[in-house]
Amino acid sequence: MWTLSLDRSKENCLDPIGYRITATESEEPKKREKNLKEMKQAKAWEASNRPFQSMISTFLMLFMSGSGLNIISIIITCMAMWTPVKAFFTVNSVFAPYEGEGVSLLVPKLKYCALNMVVMVAGLYKFSIMGLIPTNAEDWISVVPISHPLEVSTGFYF
Template sequence: MAEFRKWTVQHDSERSRIADPPGFDAAAAREQADGSSSGRAAGTGSKLPLAKRQEALQHAATAPFKQVAMLCFMMWMSGSTLHLFSIMTTLSGIYQPLSAILNAKTAFPPDPEGELDTTLPRLTYCAIHGLGVAFAVYKINSMGLLPTHLSDWVSSMRPPAVLEHAAGSLLR
């Protein structure tokens, strides 16, 4: 006779005494365990690629929105003065989205079955990261680091006339 341990459970003997939970389909569970079914129920073959596309769009394409929003918030909070922290934050705001856009092919690999089109989720993914790059470029421009005039490139040209002056005073 087989030796039984103190904390073992024999599922085969208890299976006949326990009723299946509501909504449990024993035939579908047997098919999934046998691997005889390809994972598709009858009549749902045309809806499966649509469900995969929606899942890829919702989860993979829009997932970096929170990350890009946090990065933009950090760039905004760093200020527009020329400090090491604000420059490093802004450069990180350019590098991270650009590297994510360049690695979009690994984030959305092609479907081996050829049924799933990942073009729209990939474009959404790149557009979200493109907004992060656009905010970083705006931030660089507001810090005055973006070369916008000819005098920024050629030293013999005169810089443009200053249109604004700011002065502070203390009242006593």
């Protein structure tokens, strides 16, 4: 005679031949945790590339603004200098969602800062091309004190 048990507890069920449920249950959380770490690391690398995406448009704006002294070129160059400075102060908040155990964020943060430094150097170069950064000796002539001679000799010619 056939009987059907409606008891759903795992104690009464036998595992199929060659299948161990304890092995799959113990490996699944580790695999999921490893996958989460890899995803966080990949997203951190994507976040470190964000300055590169805006770098091209910034370089194009610096090029198109010209080297003359007018308000538009000065504003664009100041923007090219201000954006990296602002980014340096927000590095930790940019990478905060990707922090976790086993996720190394040092190299992505350094890359993020290095790309922002490239934009800042381009802005400094633009300022020097426009002549707003004192780089020559003539730029400092007003600071050099006037030297007065200690002796004065005069002669007469007959």
